[in-house]
Amino acid sequence: MALESDAALPSLAGAAWLSATPVQRVFAALGGGGEEIRIVGGAVRDSLAGRPVGDIDFATTALPGEVTARAARAGIKAVPTGIEHGTVTLIADGVPFQMTTLREDVETDGRRAVVRFGRDWTADARRRDFTINALSLDADGTVHDPLGGFADIVARRIRFIGDPDRRIAEDRLRILRFFRFNAEFGDGALDAPGLGAAIRARDGLRTLSAERVGQEMRRIVLAPHAAEMLGLMQDCGVLPVILAGVACLGPFSRYLDFERSVDARPSVALRLTAAVCRVAEDVERIADRLRLSNAERDLAAAALAAMPEVPNPGDDRAARHFLYALGEDGEAVFRGAVGLAYAWSEAADPARHAELYRLPDRQPRPAFPLRGRDILGAGAPHGPAVGQLLQALEAWWVDHDFVPDETELRARLQQMMASAQ
Ligand code: ATP
Numbered sequence: 001m002a003l004e005s006d007a008a009l010p011s012l013a014g015a016a017w018l019s020a021t022p023v024q025r026v027f028a029a030l031g032g033g034g035e036e037i038r039i040v041g042g043a044v045r046d047s048l049a050g051r052p053v054g055d056i057d058f059a060t061t062a063l064p065g066e067v068t069a070r071a072a073r074a075g076i077k078a079v080p081t082g083i084e085h086g087t088v089t090l091i092a093d094g095v096p097f098q099m100t101t102l103r104e105d106v107e108t109d110g111r112r113a114v115v116r117f118g119r120d121w122t123a124d125a126r127r128r129d130f131t132i133n134a135l136s137l138d139a140d141g142t143v144h145d146p147l148g149g150f151a152d153i154v155a156r157r158i159r160f161i162g163d164p165d166r167r168i169a170e171d172r173l174r175i176l177r178f179f180r181f182n183a184e185f186g187d188g189a190l191d192a193p194g195l196g197a198a199i200r201a202r203d204g205l206r207t208l209s210a211e212r213v214g215q216e217m218r219r220i221v222l223a224p225h226a227a228e229m230l231g232l233m234q235d236c237g238v239l240p241v242i243l244a245g246v247a248c249l250g251p252f253s254r255y256l257d258f259e260r261s262v263d264a265r266p267s268v269a270l271r272l273t274a275a276v277c278r279v280a281e282d283v284e285r286i287a288d289r290l291r292l293s294n295a296e297r298d299l300a301a302a303a304l305a306a307m308p309e310v311p312n313p314g315d316d317r318a319a320r321h322f323l324y325a326l327g328e329d330g331e332a333v334f335r336g337a338v339g340l341a342y343a344w345s346e347a348a349d350p351a352r353h354a355e356l357y358r359l360p361d362r363q364p365r366p367a368f369p370l371r372g373r374d375i376l377g378a379g380a381p382h383g384p385a386v387g388q389l390l391q392a393l394e395a396w397w398v399d400h401d402f403v404p405d406e407t408e409l410r411a412r413l414q415q416m417m418a419s420a421q
């Protein structure tokens with residue numbers, strides 16, 4: 001324990017997220033009586049780095065059965081979400097926390113670690129991936145840093161714990177986590193031994209499931225250093241293994257600039273489209289390889305397909321018609337297509353494209369005021385003529401730039417029916 005003390009190590013006593021009632025309830029329920037409990041991993045890292053704390057994960061010396069029993073006594077709900085790995089989800093005051101019993105590796109077969117429960121916090125820290133992720137925290141704010149992770153947090157350096165080649169051989173996802181943490185958190189050049197190991201092992205990425213790869217890639221394209229990191233992953237030959245294609249780094253950077261300039265909510269689907277899609281088949285492949293949701297796949301495909309139809313900025317009439325043609329829910333596609341068009345046109349003026357992007361705010365897509373029942377009400381007979389009349393009327397309305405109102409449309413309908421007789 002003496003080894004752990006480090007004069008420069010700050011305390012997190014007083015951090016608001018740590019003193020929150022549900023967090024302290026979990027500490028109180030699991031601690032004491034010969035058992036220890038700490039917060040581990042990302043929350044400690046992010047808090048020490050001055051970043052907002054997301055999910056809070058706990059580790060404990062208590063065996064899963066004891067965790068469940070103590071939780072029940074404290075009125076905390078326990079769900080055995082990953083009981084085979086010693087993980088129980090505790091729900092205190094509606095807030096979920098993962099509680100994992102300490103583990104130690106006994107041996108690994110190259111793909112899967114054989115583990116048993118343990119009581120050694122340093123051994124548990126060593127099983128984690130990077131030094132910045134290996135710190136732990138007591139209820140009173142005392143930070144434990146057995147592997148020197150705090151210095152790396154300060155330097156924003158992502159270093160593997162132990163030999164990078166070995167750690168990657170145990171779990172190839174760590175290659176992507178290495179790039180991901182560098183994209184989210186890193187500063188300056190990547191740790192050379194880690195990068196070398198990632199490059200050497202890149203072919204092993206093929207063996208990972210699409211879900212796991214997709215989760216990491218999603219975070220990489222959303223991260224602050226996304227463009228830089230995709231560039232590096234491309235140069236290192238990692239991206240081609242994952243995506244079976246190459247990245248369009250120029251358009252990706254331009255797309256990010258555009259997203260920022262119009263204050264758009266970052267979209268994984270559109271960012272990936274800007275980064276790696278030129279034709280419809282690219283979208284299918286990416287959606288498949290990264291397990292995009294159907295909504296993401298649809299948005300990516302529709303925005304890419306609409307991109308060539310994006311009108312020139314300044315032509316509001318054309319922009320209104322383009323928006324109308326995209327249908328009732330076409331606003332997201334409109335905005336995505338405008339962003340992609342900007343990304344792909346080096347000569348484009350950002351301010352003028354931003355104006356175009358905002359057209360739906362100034363001029364929301366109008367709704368065609370008439371329905372089939374209006375056509376019937378005007379005396380048209382049931383049958384295909386209703387649909388034909390409705391379509392012709394809508395085309396006339398669109399042609400007149402959506403100006404004619406319902407009264408004018410009804411008058412026009414009468415004319416059309418009269419001339420049809
Ligand atoms: P974030 O939640 O922001 O992604 P995190 O560090 O909490 O960051 P998680 O994926 O939630 O990341 O994992 C929690 C902790 O579990 C990590 O901090 C790390 O200590 C450990 N860990 C997660 N995945 C691995 C892995 N593949 N190999 C080794 N340790 C891992």
Ligand code: MG
Pocket residue numbers: 042055057
């Ligand atoms: Mg986490």
